[in-house]
Amino acid sequence: MGVKNGLKLGFILHGVGRGWDSWRHPEAVIDGSTNIDLYVKQAKIAEKGKFDFVFVADSLHIDERSMPHYLSRFEPATILSALAMVTQHIGLVGTFSVSYTEPFNLARQFASLDKLSRGRAGWNVVTSWLEGTAANFSRDHHIGHGERYRLANEYVQVVKGLWDSYEPGAIVGDKQGGVFLKPGTLHQLNHKGEFFSVRGPLNLDRMPQGHPVLFQAGNSDDGRAFAAANADAIFSLPRNKEAAFAYRADLRERTAAAGRDPDTLFVFGGISTIVGSTREEVQRLSAERNSYASIEGALLSLGQSFNDYDFSQHDLDAPFPAVKEEWLSSSQGNVKTVLAAVEQDKLTLRETALRFGKPMDSFEGSPEEVADQLQDWFESGAVDGFMLGESLPGQFEIFVEQVVPILQARGLFRSDYSSDTLRGHLGLAVPENRYVAQRHNAAETDVARKEPANA
Numbered sequence: 484m485g486v487k488n489g490l491k492l493g494f495i496l497h498g499v500g501r502g503w504d505s506w507r508h509p510e511a512v513i514d515g516s517t518n519i520d521l522y523v524k525q526a527k528i529a530e531k532g533k534f535d536f537v538f539v540a541d542s543l544h545i546d547e548r549s550m551p552h553y554l555s556r557f558e559p560a561t562i563l564s565a566l567a568m569v570t571q572h573i574g575l576v577g578t579f580s581v582s583y584t585e586p587f588n589l590a591r592q593f594a595s596l597d598k599l600s601r602g603r604a605g606w607n608v609v610t611s612w613l614e615g616t617a618a619n620f621s622r623d624h625h626i627g628h629g630e631r632y633r634l635a636n637e638y639v640q641v642v643k644g645l646w647d648s649y650e651p652g653a654i655v656g657d658k659q660g661g662v663f664l665k666p667g668t669l670h671q672l673n674h675k676g677e678f679f680s681v682r683g684p685l686n687l688d689r690m691p692q693g694h695p696v697l698f699q700a701g702n703s704d705d706g707r708a709f710a711a712a713n714a715d716a717i718f719s720l721p722r723n724k725e726a727a728f729a730y731r732a733d734l735r736e737r738t739a740a741a742g743r744d745p746d747t748l749f750v751f752g753g754i755s756t757i758v759g760s761t762r763e764e765v766q767r768l769s770a771e772r773n774s775y776a777s778i779e780g781a782l783l784s785l786g787q788s789f790n791d792y793d794f795s796q797h798d799l800d801a802p803f804p805a806v807k808e809e810w811l812s813s814s815q816g817n818v819k820t821v822l823a824a825v826e827q828d829k830l831t832l833r834e835t836a837l838r839f840g841k842p843m844d845s846f847e848g849s850p851e852e853v854a855d856q857l858q859d860w861f862e863s864g865a866v867d868g869f870m871l872g873e874s875l876p877g878q879f880e881i882f883v884e885q886v887v888p889i890l891q892a893r894g895l896f897r898s899d900y901s902s903d904t905l906r907g908h909l910g911l912a913v914p915e916n917r918y919v920a921q922r923h924n925a926a927e928t929d930v931a932r933k934e935p936a937n938a
């Protein structure tokens with residue numbers, strides 16, 4: 484099985500824990516989300532397990548009701564740069580919002596991270612879903628949903644243009660000849676569009692991966708269209724295998740319709756695992772995990788996608804509250820999924836919170852049983868890989884020690900890294916610099932004109 488078609492694994496670094504109540508576990512590290520030792524430890528475990536990447540999620544607005552992990556956490560580029568220095572192979576993926584950054588700054592940050600890590604950077608492109616974010620960035624209003632994705636499309640074109648500012652080998656440093664920069668190899672972008680006006684060039688030469696790997700995580704219609712046009716990978720939170728299969732099939736169709744090879748967009752299903760050596764142990768661990776999930780936490784978690792809506796003001800056992808128009812401007816894909824289920828199954832608020840207001844779903848069982856489920860989803864085309872979150876402290880290490888060797892023995896997952904870059908792990912080509920490509924194309928057209936094919 485080639486690299487490109489092999490199972491792919493990422494791990495989400497979630498400090499104090501994923502969920503509103505996870506911090507109460509006796510082994511949860513209270514300052515975990517700003518604890519460099521914990522991040523280093525987990526990144527090293529992921530690298531020992533030959534994972535493709537670790538992932539640092541982000542958002543830019545909090546209040547007292549935010550998830551504990553969100554309340555105080557590392558800024559992604561900073562922590563990923565630190566992790567680059569203590570790991571050698573693993574990919575380093577971080578979230579950055581197009582709605583609250585400038586393309587020039589972001590292009591520079593990721594080119595820096597790619598150089599620091601020698602080709603391991605990945606950017607999770609998000610548009611930010613929380614209205615309150617605007618007030619942290621000198622704005623009166625958050626940008627509307629459709630406009631956010633229009634902006635995202637233009638933003639990505641700008642950063643890709645900036646990343647191509649330098650042709651490969653532009654800085655020759657010829658001391659004898661007195662030539663530092665090869666003439667004609669540094670280019671201005673001169674972009675003028677609906678949202679951005681950026682001249683360039685970027686003040687950083689070509690990075691090892693050409694462009695970092697692009698991830699995206701919005702699953703609204705606009706989000707999927709954006710991924711199909713621009714991304715190398717997309718995160719999803721599948722509720723079951725059928726839903727995951729339908730989601731990936733939809734993405735593959737959209738990618739082909741956008742004129743791309745569907746095998747170049749990987750779908751990562753977000754799941755966690757509970758691994759035990761006996762059925763009783765699995766049941767005990769599962770009950771332990773559930774004991775750190777309160778209905779209050781579930782309501783807060785549900786509210787997160789609805790622009791942090793406070794569902795606790797409604798009767799838990801009454802039908803789900805009347806839909807508010809503004810919810811669709813928030814995390815639209817998640818909101819539509821929840822509302823469709825509410826409509827179909829006539830759910831009460833409590834039932835909705837219990838179904839959707841929880842951290843990632845889990846695969847549970849012995850190491851072999853968990854490996855079986857991963858294999859089944861992968862081989863039935865429901866996912867290209869998994870984004871693992873930790874269900875209980877210590878479970879990730881158990882996964883690496885007990886499940887990964889089974890996946891390796893079955894030939895599903897790499898036994899060692901065969902590349903040093905994230906693109907290499909995923910089997911993705913390094914994009915050709917646009918100016919070099921233009922010259923290649925012009926040369927080919929020239930040859931074709933001089934040597935017309937025999938009629």
Ligand SMILES: Cc1cc2nc3c(=O)[nH]c(=O)nc-3n(C[C@H](O)[C@H](O)[C@H](O)COP(=O)(O)O)c2cc1C
Binds near residue numbers: 539702704718813814
């Ligand atoms: C595994 C996973 C990780 C995500 N990480 C982030 C993140 O770090 N920041 C963010 O704003 N959204 C993240 N999202 C996406 C949000 O949950 C949300 O769906 C999205 O921002 C809204 O996009 P949409 O309106 O296109 O659905 C993630 C989603 C998944 C499944």
